[in-house]
Amino acid sequence: MTKKPNKATGAKHVNVTGRVQGVSFRAWTQEQALARGVSGWVRNRPDGSVEAMLAGPDEAVAALIAALHEGPPAAKVVEVRVTEADTPARNGFRIVG
Numbered sequence: 001m002t003k004k005p006n007k008a009t010g011a012k013h014v015n016v017t018g019r020v021q022g023v024s025f026r027a028w029t030q031e032q033a034l035a036r037g038v039s040g041w042v043r044n045r046p047d048g049s050v051e052a053m054l055a056g057p058d059e060a061v062a063a064l065i066a067a068l069h070e071g072p073p074a075a076k077v078v079e080v081r082v083t084e085a086d087t088p089a090r091n092g093f094r095i096v097g
Contacts, residue, residue, distance in 0.1 A: 005050040011040070011055035015069055018078035020050045026095045028072035029064075034092040036060040040088050043097035055087045 016025070022046050029042045029052060038056040045051050052068075054061050071077045 003026075008032055008058045009056060009087070010058050011053065011059060011085040011087040012061055012065065013083045014052045014054060014065060014068060015078070015081045016050045016052070016071070017048070017081075018091075019076040020071060020072075021048055021075075023048050024072050024075035025075055030069065030093050030095055032064055032067050034084075038064050039091050039093055041081050041096045043092050043095065053088050056072060 023063070026042045026044065032038075033040065033042075033054065036056070038054050038060050040053040040055050042050060042052040056063055065082055068080050069077055087090065
């Protein structure tokens with residue numbers, strides 16, 4: 001029996017600015033993450049942005065980041081800043097804060 005190679009996994013810290021609060025951005029992000037098998041969390045920031053930690057297979061994380069550029073229908077995303085991060089210890093994806 002041959003073992004499939006492990007997919008590369010990584011973690012990204014993301015900050016999304018624009019009209020991203022009060023438009024179900026966090027719940028939408030959670031749905032998108034769970035559908036892609038991405039772990040982490042999402043929260044509103046006091047400055048009006050949304051912050052997220054994303055971890056999982058590189059392709060899934062990249063696909064979620066691409067989706068964050070659009071966001072849910074009522075959102076108007078201005079910028080998505082992405083930096084490298086440590087992988088969160090917990091599995092699953094949650095809304096915090």
